[in-house]
Amino acid sequence: MEAVLDELYTTPPSDFVARRETQAAAAKTAGRVDDARRIRSARRPTxxxxxxxxxxxxxxxxxxxxxxxxxxxxxxxxxxxxxxxxxxxxxxxxxxxxxxxxxxxxxxxxxxxxxxxxxxxxxxxxxxxxxxxxxxxxxxxxxxxxxxxxxxxxxxxxxxSTERPSPRSRPASPSASPGRASxxxxxxxxxxxxxxxxxxxxxxxxxxxxxxxxxARQADVEAELQRLREHTEQARRRMSAIEEQLKQAREECRQAENEQQEAEVHSRSAAEVVAQAERAAHETAQQVRRMARGAN
Incomplete structure (x- = not known):
C-alpha cells in the first residue's frame, strides 16, 4: 500500500486522477476495500x-x-x-x-x-x-x-528541538568564581x-x-542527447533522399511498364500483319503454281 502511494505521488499531476482511480479499482477488485478508500482519498499534488x-x-x-x-x-x-x-x-x-x-x-x-x-x-x-x-x-x-x-x-x-540550554540555566560550580565560570x-x-x-x-x-x-552528469547526458538528435536528423535526411530516389525509381518503373505494354501491343500487331502477309504470300504462290500447271 505504501509503495502504491509513493508511486502515485510521483505521477505527474495531469495523470494523477486517472492513475489513482486505476489503483483504487485494483485494490477494490482484490478485496482490499480500506486500501481502495485510502487511495481514493489521496489529493492531487500541485x-x-x-x-x-x-x-x-x-x-x-x-x-x-x-x-x-x-x-x-x-x-x-x-x-x-x-x-x-x-x-x-x-x-x-x-x-x-x-x-x-x-x-x-x-x-x-x-x-x-x-x-x-x-x-x-x-x-x-x-x-x-x-x-x-x-x-x-x-x-x-x-x-x-x-x-x-x-x-x-x-x-x-x-x-x-535542537536548541542548546542557555548558559544561565546551567548550575555554576560552587568552587568556581563567577568570573572563571563566565x-x-x-x-x-x-x-x-x-x-x-x-x-x-x-x-x-x-x-x-x-x-x-x-x-556534470547532466551535461554529459545533454551532450549525448544532442549527438543523438544530430544523428537522427542525418538519418532522416538520408531517409528523405532515399524516399525521393525510390519515388523517382517507381515513376521510371511505371513509365517503363507503360512503354513495355505499348511495345507488346505493337509487337502483337506486327505479328498479325506478318501472319497475314505470310498467308497472302502462301495463297499467291499456290495460285501461281496452279496457273503454271494449267498453262502446261
Whole structure:
C-alpha cells in the first residue's frame, strides 16, 4: 500500500486522477476495500509539490545530503556571528538554486516543464526544508500535496528541538568564581559555535559537490542527447533522399511498364500483319503454281 502511494505521488499531476482511480479499482477488485478508500482519498499534488516529490524519489542520496545540510544549518544558525551567518546564507542560496534547477530538469525529463510560479514554489519548498524541521519531515515523506512555505527568518526559533540550554540555566560550580565560570562558559560556547559551523560548512560543501557532479552528469547526458538528435536528423535526411530516389525509381518503373505494354501491343500487331502477309504470300504462290500447271 505504501509503495502504491509513493508511486502515485510521483505521477505527474495531469495523470494523477486517472492513475489513482486505476489503483483504487485494483485494490477494490482484490478485496482490499480500506486500501481502495485510502487511495481514493489521496489529493492531487500541485506541479511544484510533485516536482519536489520526484526529486526525493529519483535522487535519494542527494536528497539525504540535503536533509543533513538542513539539520547542520539549523544547528549552526543558533549561535553564529553575523559574518559567518552571511557566508552560510550565501552558500545556502547557492545550493537551493542549483537543486531547484536540477529538479526542473527532472520534471522536463518526465515530460512537464515547470512554469515560473511553479519554479518559485519549488524553491520556497526547498528553503523551507532547510529552515524548518517540520517541513523537512513532510518532504522526507515524499507525498507533498502543496508547496511548503519557509519561515520568515532562518534562526533558532525554527528549531526548538535542537536548541542548546542557555548558559544561565546551567548550575555554576560552587568552587568556581563567577568570573572563571563566565570565561569557561564563553569558551565552551565558542567551541560549540565552531563545531556547528564546521559541520554546516562540511554539509554544504558536500551538497555543492554532489550538485556539481550531477550537473556534470547532466551535461554529459545533454551532450549525448544532442549527438543523438544530430544523428537522427542525418538519418532522416538520408531517409528523405532515399524516399525521393525510390519515388523517382517507381515513376521510371511505371513509365517503363507503360512503354513495355505499348511495345507488346505493337509487337502483337506486327505479328498479325506478318501472319497475314505470310498467308497472302502462301495463297499467291499456290495460285501461281496452279496457273503454271494449267498453262502446261
Amino acid at each position: 506541479l511544484a509539490a510533485w516536482a519536489a516529490n520526484l526529486l526525493l524519489r529519483s535522487q535519494p542520496e542527494e536528497s539525504r545530503q540535503f536533509l543533513e545540510l538542513g539539520r547542520a544549518l539549523r544547528e549552526a544558525y543558533q549561535a553564529l556571528d553575523a559574518e559567518s551567518l552571511k557566508a552560510l546564507s550565501t552558500q545556502r542560496r547557492r545550493v537551493v538554486s542549483a537543486l531547484s534547477r536540477q529538479t526542473a530538469q527532472l520534471a522536463r525529463d518526465a515530460g512537464h516543464r515547470l512554469s515560473q510560479p511553479a519554479q518559485q514554489d519549488l524553491e520556497a519548498t526547498l528553503r523551507a526544508v532547510l529552515a524548518d524541521p517540520d517541513a523537512a519531515d513532510q518532504w522526507a515523506g515524499g507525498r507533498l500535496v502543496n508547496a511548503l512555505t519557509p519561515p520568515a527568518e532562518f534562526g533558532p526559533g525554527t528549531t526548538p 570565561k569557561d562558559e564563553l569558551a565552551e560556547r565558542r567551541r560549540a559555535r565552531q563545531e556547528q559551523l564546521a559541520r554546516a560548512r562540511e554539509a554544504a560543501e558536500a551538497a555543492e559537490q554532489r550538485l556539481r557532479e550531477e550537473r
